Amino acid sequence: MSAGQRPGRPVIPGHVAIIMDGNGRWAQMRGLPRQEGHRRGLEALRCAVRNAGDLGVRILTLYSFSTENWRRPATEVSFLLGLLKRFVEKDLGELHSAGVRVRIIGGRDDLAPDLRRLVEHAEAVTRDNTHMTLVVAFNYGSRDEIVRAARQLAADAAAGRIDPAAIDEGVLAARLDTVDIPDPELVIRTSGETRVSNFLLWQAAYSEFVFTPVLWPDFDRAAFEDALAEYGRRERRFGGLSEPSDRAAGAA
Numbered sequence: 737m738s739a740g741q742r743p744g745r746p747v748i749p750g751h752v753a754i755i756m757d758g759n760g761r762w763a764q765m766r767g768l769p770r771q772e773g774h775r776r777g778l779e780a781l782r783c784a785v786r787n788a789g790d791l792g793v794r795i796l797t798l799y800s801f802s803t804e805n806w807r808r809p810a811t812e813v814s815f816l817l818g819l820l821k822r823f824v825e826k827d828l829g830e831l832h833s834a835g836v837r838v839r840i841i842g843g844r845d846d847l848a849p850d851l852r853r854l855v856e857h858a859e860a861v862t863r864d865n866t867h868m869t870l871v872v873a874f875n876y877g878s879r880d881e882i883v884r885a886a887r888q889l890a891a892d893a894a895a896g897r898i899d900p901a902a903i904d905e906g907v908l909a910a911r912l913d914t915v916d917i918p919d920p921e922l923v924i925r926t927s928g929e930t931r932v933s934n935f936l937l938w939q940a941a942y943s944e945f946v947f948t949p950v951l952w953p954d955f956d957r958a959a960f961e962d963a964l965a966e967y968g969r970r971e972r973r974f975g976g977l978s979e980p981s982d983r984a985a986g987a988a
C-alpha cells in the first residue's frame with residue numbers, strides 16, 4: 737500500500753463510471769475534423785475496457801451519447817450512431833470471449849429498429865458473462881431515466897398494482913435502467929469540464945468525482961491509474977462522521 741492510501745478499503749473501486757468528453761477538442765487542436773476525434777475516442781474506449789478488466793474494475797459504465805447530444809448537427813449525430821453500431825458489430829465477439837457482459841442504459845423506444853435490435857442482441861449474447869460488466873450509456877439522460885421510472889410506477893399505482901405508500905428508494909431504483917447494478921464508487925470526467933451533464937444523477941448520489949484535464953482520446957492506462965489513485969486518497973463518508981466499512985459503503 738503506497739503513501740496516502742487509506743487502510744481498510746480496496747483502492748480499486750468495483751464500479752467506475754466515465755463521462756468520456758473532449759473528442760471534439762482533441763481533433764480541433766490538431767486541425768482535424770471532429771469525426772476523427774470520435775474515431776480516436778472509440779480507440780480510447782476499447783483501451784479503457786481492457787484496462788478496467790486488467791485493473792480489477794468489475795463494472796465500467798461509459799457515457800457514450802446523451803439525450804441532449806441529439807441537438808448536435810445531423811451529420812455528427814449519424815456519425816456517432818454509426819460508430820456505436822460498428823463497435824457493437826465488430827467488438828461483440830471479442831468482448832464475449834473475454835467474459836464481458838454488455839448492458840445498455842438509456843431510452844430505447846425512440847431508437848431506430850436496427851439499433852434497438854443490435855442493443856438487445858448484445859445484451860442477450862453476453863447475459864451470462866461474469867468477468868466484468870460493460871455498461872454503455874446510450875441515448876441516456878438521468879432525468880429521462882427517472883421520468884420513465886416514475887411513469888411506470890404511476891401506471892402501476894393507477895392500475896392498483898402498487899400502493900403509493902410502498903414506493904421507497906429501493907422500489908424506484910428497481911425501475912431505473914441500472915436495476916441490479918450497484919452504484920458507482922467513482923465517476924471520472926475527462927476534458928477539464930466539471931459538470932455531470934445529466935449522468936447518473938440518482939446513482940452517483942455518494943460517488944467520488946475525479947475531473948481530469950486529459951481529453952478522452954488521450955485517456956490511457958496511466959490516466960486511468962491516476963484517477964484510481966486519486967480515488968484511493970479520498971475519504972468517503974455517506975453523511976456520517978467516519979468512513980463506513982466497504983459492506984456499508986456498497987449498500988449506500
Ligand code: IPE
Nearest residue numbers: 756757758759760761800801
Ligand atoms: C465526447 O466528446 C463525445 C460525445 C459527447 C458524444 P465531445 O464531442 O463532447 O468533444 P468536445 O467536448 O466537443 O471536445
Ligand code: IPE
Nearest residue numbers: 755756757799800801802933
Ligand atoms: C457529456 O458530454 C455526454 C457524453 C460524454 C456522452 P457533452 O460534451 O455532451 O456535455 P456538455 O454539453 O459539455 O455538458
Ligand code: MG
Nearest residue numbers: 757758759760
Ligand atoms: Mg463535450
